[in-house]
Each structure stands twice: as structure tokens, then as C-alpha cells.
Amino acid sequence: MRKPTAAGPLLLHERASNLRARVGVPTRMPPPLPTPAAPPAPRPAWNTNHNLVVTHPLLSLLESCASFRRLLQLHALLTVSGLAAHRFPASRLLAFCALSDPPRLAHAAAVLAQAAATPPGPNAYMLATMMRAFLRAGLPRRALALFRRVLRDRLPADARTFVFALKAAAAASSPGEAVHCVALKRGFLGQSALVGNALMHLYASGVSLSNARKVFDEMPDRDVVSWTTLVDGYARGGVPEEAWRVFCRMVVAGGGRPNGVTLVAAASAVGQMGLLGLGRTVRRYVAESGVSASLNLENALVDMFGKCGCVASAKEVFDGIAVKDVYSWTSMMSAYAKCGDLESAVQMFEDMPLRNAVSWSCMIATYLLANQPEEAVRMFNDMIATGMEPIDATLVSVLSACAQLGCLDLGRWIYDHYIVGNKVRFTVNLGNALIDMFAKCGDVGAASRLFGNMEERNLVSWNSMIMAHALHSQSEEALRLFQQFKETGIVPDEITYIGVLSACSHSGLVSEGRCRFKEMKMVYGIEPRAEHYACLIDLLGKVGLLEEAFEVARSMPMGADEAGWGALLNACRMHGNVEIGECAADKLVGLDPADSGIYILMSQIYASKSKWDLVKMLRTVMRDRGVKKNPGYSSIEVDGKFHEFLVADVSHVRSEDIYAALKNIYIHLKSEGYIPFS
Numbered sequence: 001m002r003k004p005t006a007a008g009p010l011l012l013h014e015r016a017s018n019l020r021a022r023v024g025v026p027t028r029m030p031p032p033l034p035t036p037a038a039p040p041a042p043r044p045a046w047n048t049n050h051n052l053v054v055t056h057p058l059l060s061l062l063e064s065c066a067s068f069r070r071l072l073q074l075h076a077l078l079t080v081s082g083l084a085a086h087r088f089p090a091s092r093l094l095a096f097c098a099l100s101d102p103p104r105l106a107h108a109a110a111v112l113a114q115a116a117a118t119p120p121g122p123n124a125y126m127l128a129t130m131m132r133a134f135l136r137a138g139l140p141r142r143a144l145a146l147f148r149r150v151l152r153d154r155l156p157a158d159a160r161t162f163v164f165a166l167k168a169a170a171a172a173s174s175p176g177e178a179v180h181c182v183a184l185k186r187g188f189l190g191q192s193a194l195v196g197n198a199l200m201h202l203y204a205s206g207v208s209l210s211n212a213r214k215v216f217d218e219m220p221d222r223d224v225v226s227w228t229t230l231v232d233g234y235a236r237g238g239v240p241e242e243a244w245r246v247f248c249r250m251v252v253a254g255g256g257r258p259n260g261v262t263l264v265a266a267a268s269a270v271g272q273m274g275l276l277g278l279g280r281t282v283r284r285y286v287a288e289s290g291v292s293a294s295l296n297l298e299n300a301l302v303d304m305f306g307k308c309g310c311v312a313s314a315k316e317v318f319d320g321i322a323v324k325d326v327y328s329w330t331s332m333m334s335a336y337a338k339c340g341d342l343e344s345a346v347q348m349f350e351d352m353p354l355r356n357a358v359s360w361s362c363m364i365a366t367y368l369l370a371n372q373p374e375e376a377v378r379m380f381n382d383m384i385a386t387g388m389e390p391i392d393a394t395l396v397s398v399l400s401a402c403a404q405l406g407c408l409d410l411g412r413w414i415y416d417h418y419i420v421g422n423k424v425r426f427t428v429n430l431g432n433a434l435i436d437m438f439a440k441c442g443d444v445g446a447a448s449r450l451f452g453n454m455e456e457r458n459l460v461s462w463n464s465m466i467m468a469h470a471l472h473s474q475s476e477e478a479l480r481l482f483q484q485f486k487e488t489g490i491v492p493d494e495i496t497y498i499g500v501l502s503a504c505s506h507s508g509l510v511s512e513g514r515c516r517f518k519e520m521k522m523v524y525g526i527e528p529r530a531e532h533y534a535c536l537i538d539l540l541g542k543v544g545l546l547e548e549a550f551e552v553a554r555s556m557p558m559g560a561d562e563a564g565w566g567a568l569l570n571a572c573r574m575h576g577n578v579e580i581g582e583c584a585a586d587k588l589v590g591l592d593p594a595d596s597g598i599y600i601l602m603s604q605i606y607a608s609k610s611k612w613d614l615v616k617m618l619r620t621v622m623r624d625r626g627v628k629k630n631p632g633y634s635s636i637e638v639d640g641k642f643h644e645f646l647v648a649d650v651s652h653v654r655s656e657d658i659y660a661a662l663k664n665i666y667i668h669l670k671s672e673g674y675i676p677f678s
Helices: 009-023 057-063 068-081 087-099 105-117 124-136 140-152 159-171 177-185 193-207 209-218 224-236 240-252 260-273 276-289 295-307 311-320 326-338 342-351 357-369 373-385 392-405 408-420 428-440 444-453 459-471 475-487 494-507 510-522 530-542 546-554 562-575 578-591 596-608 612-625 655-671
Strands: 633-638 641-646
Touching: 057 068, 057 087, 068 087, 087 105, 087 124, 105 124, 124 140, 124 159, 140 159, 159 177, 159 193, 177 193, 193 209, 193 224, 209 224, 224 240, 224 260, 240 260, 260 276, 260 295, 276 295, 276 311, 295 311, 295 326, 311 326, 326 342, 326 357, 342 357, 357 373, 357 392, 373 392, 392 408, 392 428, 408 428, 428 444, 428 459, 444 459, 459 475, 459 494, 475 494, 494 510, 494 530, 510 530, 530 546, 530 562, 546 562, 546 578, 562 578, 562 596, 578 596, 596 612
Parallel strands: none
Antiparallel strands: 633 641
């Protein structure tokens, strides 16, 4: 087609008449518009079709239209002239409404409805444009409805239509198999890398990495997007080894030159593996390949080196970033935290020019990692005071701190304010953290109700609830839940059986415990760890089967640890077995000679048998070895305030009342046969 040229009113009218004659438009026509003297204006942002050349003056004005008010005027002229009833003018009107910023969805829907009422109706391009508009507006299900309309009307859809349908399926968390099937039948997967890449992205976004790999392997032509999608999918899906293998294959096999996005995914995979040598390889490749080091890539390198434990390299990359953003600072702070440098992490947080929810969450998690849950809670309170709204990761960390501190009031407030109040999206991880918090703070009923109301549960959800019942000696409920869990088809892991064996130990279910201990290896191929043996030793010891428990401890393949020998020594204290108790104590002293608990338990065993000379001997040994009994320490939360106590502490304002209550408890303990060690 020819490019538009300057022409007089008569020539414009003549061209319009010719167009009407070709498309059958009514002869009535508005007065001809004056020809603009200036050159045509540049294409506006909504007009992405740069190959389209329009010679009709009215349609040419539409192609350069940049305001909605002007569009309404042009729409009126097109309607009066009858052109609005034809597909091409209607499709351009629709494109403006759908793709302009902001989009005009209501007007676009009206244009589409008018086209549907005028035979032969909208074509696939118009429906695809509307699908794109719905995607931009966050309405993926409406986009999928239009795709079904394309299929129902048997319209000749192009690759773009399928790409939009796949994006809509991903955004709506809808299975993409139906779109995959239609694309396969119409031959798009063998002809269009665009559709193949979109399908891979859908599967790799958490639906099925195996299906993403299958689509990749069956693609006849792959581009850099194909390779990058697979590398990124494996990295995000927690399969970093496979992500690295695909990346290496891409480089060696000439699968296209990796771009910045590919290298970000590769750096993420290396960070997950924690392999510093590979991290340096990635950085060297970035330097030698000539790939433009974007801010995202530099941030990814900082994060990668931090996870690999090399703060020096992370700091070197960080210092080389010309213009740092909040993620640069957060990645460097996280690098310090992962390497245990709490002081530098705190300093980095204080020096940050700008903080977001991720920064605060990272700092809260840093205190938690440093075993300072009180500081984590304080940091959360500071975050709320600044007006910063937390994200789910923030709440997961704070709830973990609440579980360690016993802050049930704060945990309940978080649940009521953010979850019940719909201020933070309820995720599986958040649900698991709440279950753990409620259980460790003593409200197992709330944990059970929350678990029952969860629409989606994973392995951690079941493990947390089984452990919660075991922790509160609700063994029957824990075992019943374990039976339900096995019926879901989820495979139990080591943590599951720690909870099950703990439940058996609390209630003395010896036969059940033995059965589950054998089951974990014979049925699920789980090799028992030291923790499982410790649970079994504790179970056998509590019911008085000390010889069998001793034999289990001695025959452990990896050798019993402090938990195993400690459980046996405690059982010996309960049943007054001096001989086995002495063996267990000898083993424990060899593992940790400074542990005062060993001497205290053994002294109680001797005292129960009235062997006072041995009790005196143990005190002498403790004094000679410099072993001191750790002072008793406790804390309690009352009305959101923490109260801490040490042995012989009289600093509390109500210390007299506290010691009176303690004396009363001590009298009851003595009446039950408790023999103190002093």
C-alpha cells in the first residue's frame, strides 16, 4: 500500500468513495476533513503494528490517535460513515481501547459487542486483542472465556492467541493441558517457538517441571527464551543441579547466547547449591561474554556469593554497583547474615537509604537466625511503627520467634489482624508457621482448628500437626492423623517419624513404636537417624525396658549422641538403675564433660539408692573439673510484657508472692518423692 500523501478535499472524498465502493459502505459521508499540512505524528504507544500502512484519511488519523477524547470523535465519524461496522476499523478501535494506558475496557467491550452483532462477527485478532486487555487488567478468567469462544467459533487463531491463552491459564492457576492439546492439534508446537516458550513457562511456573522439559525436548527450534525458561524453571522449582546442567548444555551445545535473564537464573541455581567454585565461574562468564551487567544481574551475583559463604566477593560486586537499589542493600545484608556476621548485617540495615518489606523481613529473619527471637519481635514492632505493611515472609519469621518465646498474645494478634482481616494472603507456609506457633505456645486446639480449615496442605503442614499432638501427649490423635496423612498419597519423611515416635514415647506405646520404627525403613526406605533412635530409646526406657534400650544405644550404626544417652540416663533415674546409668553417664561425659545435667541426674540416681558417699564424690568431681550447675532461668509473657527470672532473683516487684508460690510447689514436689540436688 502507498504511504499517505498530502491531498486536497476533493481527492480525499474521491478515495473515501472508492473505499466505500470496495467494501459496500453506504454512500452517505461526512464532510471531508482538512488535510494536515504537517507530517504524520509518530505512532502512539498502543499502536504496536509498525508494518501497517493505512492510506484512508480517517483511519490514518485513528492510527496516530493518542487521546481517548479524540478517539471518541473518530469513533463517531467512523460510525456515521459506516466504517465502524467493518472488521478492520473496528479492530483498530478495539486495539486503542484495549492497549492504551490506561485501558478503556468498557469501551473496548462495547466495540466487541457491536462487532459480534454485525455479521460476520469479530475475528480471532479482535478476540486476541481483548484477551490481552483482560490479562493487563488482571482478569485472566475472562481472557480464557474469550479463548473458548475462538475455539467454539472455529476461528483461525494465530500464535499470539495461544500465547495469551497460556498466560491467562498461568495467571488463573488453571491447568494448561487443554490449551496444550489444541495447540498440538493445530500444529503450533512444531511451527512456533513463541507458543512452545509460553507453554514451557506455564509448566515451569510450578505446574509441572517434567512437562516443561518434555515440551522443551520436543521443540524442533529453540531460542534463547526456550533455554532461559527451562533454566529459570528448575532454579525456581528447587532443582538447582538440573538448572546448572541445562545452562552448561546451552553454553556448550550452542543453544543461543545466554542473556542477562539466563545468567540471573544460573546465579540463583549456584546460590542454592552453595558452590563457590561455580559462582566464580558464573561471574567470570559475565565478565568475558560481554553481557550487559544489569542491576538485576549484579544483585543476583551479590546474593549468590552470600549464599556460597563468600562475603568478600559479595562485597566486591556490591561496591561495584554504580546505582544501588533496595534489593542491592538487602542482598548484601542477607550475605552478612548467612555468614553469621550479625553486626555487619545490622550496620548495613541502618545504612540503607530506603527500606521495603523485604528488607525488614530479612532483618527479622537475621535476628531469628542468630537465635535472638526477642530482637526479631522488637524489629517487627519497629516495622509496624514505621507504617510498613508486612508480607507473608515477615509473618512467618515473627511467628517462629513467637513460638520460641511463647508469645501467644502476639501470635493471636497477627492471626486476627492479618489473616482474619485479609490484610496478608494466607499461604501454606504461613499456615504452617501459625500451627507451629499455636502448638508451642500451648493452644493445640487453635492449631488443630487452623489445620482443619486449610484448603491446601503440604508435608510440613501434616508434620507440624502430628508433632503438635505429640508435644502435648495426645498420642492417639497424633497416630490417627498419621493414618489420615498416609491416605493422602504424600510420602512421609524423617520429620514425620520423629513426631510419630515421640507420640508413642509419650504414651508408652511400645508395640506401636517398634512397628513404626521398622516401617520407616522397610516401607518408605527412610534410614533411621540419631533422633529416631533417641525416640525409641526414650520409649523403651520409660516403660522400664532398660536393657533393650541400652542395647539399642550400643548398636546404633552412627553411635548414640547426647540425646540418645541422655534419654537412657533419664530412664535410669526414673527406675533407679545404677549400673546402666553409670554407663550412660560415662558416655555423656565423653561427649560433653562440662554438662552439669549429667552429674545432677547421676547424683539423683545415687541419692535414690541412699549412696550418699557417691553423691558427695560427684560434687567433688564437679568442683575439681570446674563444672557449675547452670542457674535456672524462666520467662513468662503477661499482657504482652515479658518477665524474666533467674535463681535467687529478688529484683521483681512481686518477688515475695512469687517465692511463696514457689515454696508451695516445692512442698507438693517433695510429697511426690522428688529429691532435690543442691
